Amino acid sequence: MSVSLIIKSLLRRKVITALLLLQLAVTLGLVVNSLLLAGAAKELVEQPTGLELDQLLTVWVKPTSAAMRVEPALSEVITRQLVAIRAIPGVEAADSANQIPLRQGGSNRNMFETDRQDESNVSSVAYYNTGAQIFQVLGSKLVAGRLLTDADMNTPNTVITEKLSRQLFAGQDPIGKSTNNGTVVGVISDFYSQRYASDPFYSQILFYVLDGAERGYQLIVRVAPGQAELVRQQLTDVIRSAEPEMDIGTVTRMDENRDEVFRSEIGLATLLAILSGLMLLVAMISAYSHAHFHALQMQQEVGIKRALGASKARVLLDVLSESWLTTLVGAVLGVLVCYGLNISLAKVISIPAVPLWLPLLATLLLLVCVTLATWYPARIATRISPATATKTL
Structure with missing residues (x-):
């Protein structure tokens, strides 16, 4: 036809x-x-996140007592919790932080080199107030300089991600550079931080004692391969055994956080x-x-x-x-x-x-x-x- x-x-x-x-x-x-x-x-x-998603567990916690949400009681509570968590079989490292990676948004601020503010200013850089095991928790690789240690607590020293270093310092050696958020002492491998920041892989790590925990804080736990579910089942009870007066959120794997983001x-x-x-x-x-x-x-x-x-x-x-x-x-x-x-x-x-x-x-x-x-x-x-x-x- x-x-x-x-x-x-x-x-x-x-x-x-x-x-x-x-x-x-x-x-x-x-x-x-x-x-x-x-x-x-x-x-x-x-997409690559720079994180071992199936080996990371996160949980939000908040002391129910107002007295424990401020220093020095807050640091004592966090220390007891971390000691108890690190003793769980299958746990490789654990630390506290003001936020977790792989989220829609969170705590961030602008960052620039002190004497090059106009040329180097970067908005919405995620920052983490945390402790010395965070690098082991995240599986971060040292690219330049050194990692922060307990001696850096409450000092103006910071470690930044590699991608942020390139943006801030245009290929120059970042070690020892002064920024509005502290002196750069080290550069680590990139990891996905906040989706709606200026770049998901811009992050800096600081060692400061939390001012308070009115909104709670996060515990991030790295487990051995294949141990995530076993540790997850124990984590809530272990945290509560370290401090009974505690609100505890849902324990989630980092890949579940990723799915929530997208x-x-x-x-x-x-x-x-x-x-x-x-x-x-x-x-x-x-x-x-x-x-x-x-x-x-x-x-x-x-x-x-x-x-x-x-x-x-x-x-x-x-x-x-x-x-x-x-x-x-x-x-x-x-x-x-x-x-x-x-x-x-x-x-x-x-x-x-x-x-x-x-x-x-x-x-x-x-x-x-x-x-x-x-x-x-x-x-x-x-x-x-x-x-x-x-x-x-």
Whole structure:
């Protein structure tokens, strides 16, 4: 069947054809953007963090007594807790901190070299008030200088991440440089800190006693490989045994924290994937109904073709050709829908731009689905007997 004849046939069913084209266009737009969002979410979740996520446990705690939330009682409570935690079999290191890595946001401040403020100022640098085991907890590698020790407690010395060092000092030796947040004594390997900071891998570590714990503090625990669940089961009881008057949050693995950070992308990708699957299913049902109705309506025409010598393969191809043309026209409209939807989504979430090859891939997927859906109605059309059809002439 020629393209012009197919178009004439479709125009005889304007409303049904228009609805099918609209459905195919919306389906293609959803499929393309759900694939993009799924890919972006996968990249976010699987990106290197510089942390051994399955070996890190975190828990928020807060003394219930106001007297224990200030010094010197606070330091005594934290020390007792850390001693008890470090004694758990399978625990390699543990320390307290004002916050944990891999979060949406948290404690941060700007940082700049003292005599180059205008040239070097970096906003929203995450900072950690913590202790000497933090480097072992995070698995940090020393890049330059030295690590902080207990002797650095309450001194204006700081250790920064490698990426922050390059940004602040433009490739110069950072050791001994003075900043508004202290003197740099060491540089460590990068780790993912705060998602919405100026850069997720900008961090500095300080050794200062916490001013207070009105909002609580975090305990970060590094465990041996494969020991995370065993330690997690004991951690709450061990913390409470060290100090009964304590509010204790949920113990979580760092990979669970990571999933929480990227929950919106993961959730939206899952939702769009489900909607895309449903739209593909509905499109297949519509294509089947459209082809089946057409096959029944065209019995006389098909019978004449068969009487004039048209083979079953030719009749099959004619029915499928109409479905293929409809799908291609719907896909062209779908390209406009997918770019429009992509622009709208980009205003509220992080989503990549649509590459040229992806709508082509989605069109191929639509063609396969529509072909499968219309195959049976097309086979029905091939079974029409020439003698039966010509009786209506």
